[in-house]
Amino acid sequence: MSDDEDYMSDKFLQKLEDKRPGLSSKTARIHQQEHKKKEKDEKNRVKPKKVLEAEKREEGLNSAISSDNKGFAMLSKMGYKPGMAIGKKGEGRSEPVPIELKSGRGGLGRDNEVKRKLEDFRAKSTQAKEKRQKFMTEVKHNFVDRMSSKFSEQRAKGDLYKSQKVCADLDARINITESERSFFWPDSYKHKDETESDTEESEEEEQDEDLSLSCVEQLEILTEYLRTKHLYCVWCGTAYDDSEDLKTNCPGNTAEFHDD
16 A cells, blocks of 8 residues: 555545544634524514513613603792702602503402502401400319309308308207297207298298308308307307407408418
8 A cells, every 4th residue: 555545644634534523624704604594593583562661661771761751841830859858848758650561461449459468467366366265264264263263152051051050059058949040050950840931931931032142142241140149160160258359350351361
């Protein structure tokens, strides 16, 4: 094989065209032309109507009113200068009323109506929540009051019965044969004829003032009777020598005074 045909010889390699990218001037020229064509097409491409409107709108909002504007000319005749606040004494706005762009498809005023309804809903929800909390608080307090009243009533019944027994015994010592009030003695201490009389006159007793009193009220009246008539305190369990001794040594005429 001759040197001209040897593909490994220098002569054969020199005849070959360099095809490596970036090194060939022809290839670079082609890329440059394509890039220019692309820029030209991008520049000459027609923009959509919405894009053009948005660009024009932004351009108008970002630019101040020129002196050629008719409104600006009218204000200038009345003494207005750029930067001044409107109004007789300059107490008004110094900047134009901002434009709120509407992006939705609802009618005019719908956004404000939706906003108003949402605020009303939130206000009603807050009000309902406050009412519910207030109601639950009242229920809790009423329950506590009922339970407290229930225990007080039970305690009053026990103290009343104990006071009735004491009253019957003390009255018997001084030969009192009939209780001063219908609830001063237990039913078991009443005489048989008195019990029968009570049964016969049950309709009249329903109108009696004593039957309308609660256990607490009956207990208060009965203990006061024991203190004044017999100088006796149910909670102390003691009969005192005189009123001065009772006043000095007895804490008071209620169970609470004796709890401490």
